[in-house]
Amino acid sequence: MSKNVISFHYTLTDQTGKTLDSSAGGEPLTFLEEAGQIIPGLEAQLRGMKVGDKKHVTIKAKDAYGEHDAGNVMEVPLDKMPTRGIKVGDRFRAGKESYAPVVTVTKVTETHVTLDGNHPLAGMDLTFDVELTQVRGATEDELAHGHAHGLGGHHH
């Protein structure tokens, strides 16, 4: 099975038109097809585009970072938190392991904090302006590793 490595520039905006992220002025983002490196809805849109093509697409939350799951939200007593002075927007790893999920503080009361384990962009429809800059066949190394190498890709 041959797969491609695709590079593209993007500007990500939310539903109010606010820019959340952009590759403009930097290296394009590079990914290996079918490796789950970018959100599935965007990968589907990039397929079939040619170098130089531009597209304005809106990806529904379920094809982006998923719907917001209330089961991933928990209230924790302040005295169970490892640090003081916690405020809304702070992000923590919910454990010492590097693979522990990252949670975001969404509410602070006098006694409790609310921690949200959803991705910060979960539940949001996302709009991308994309421009395809390169398509090439993946190397054997890239296929074996499951990610793209080189400019904008993975560095070892």
Ligand code: ZN
């Ligand atoms: Zn690699």
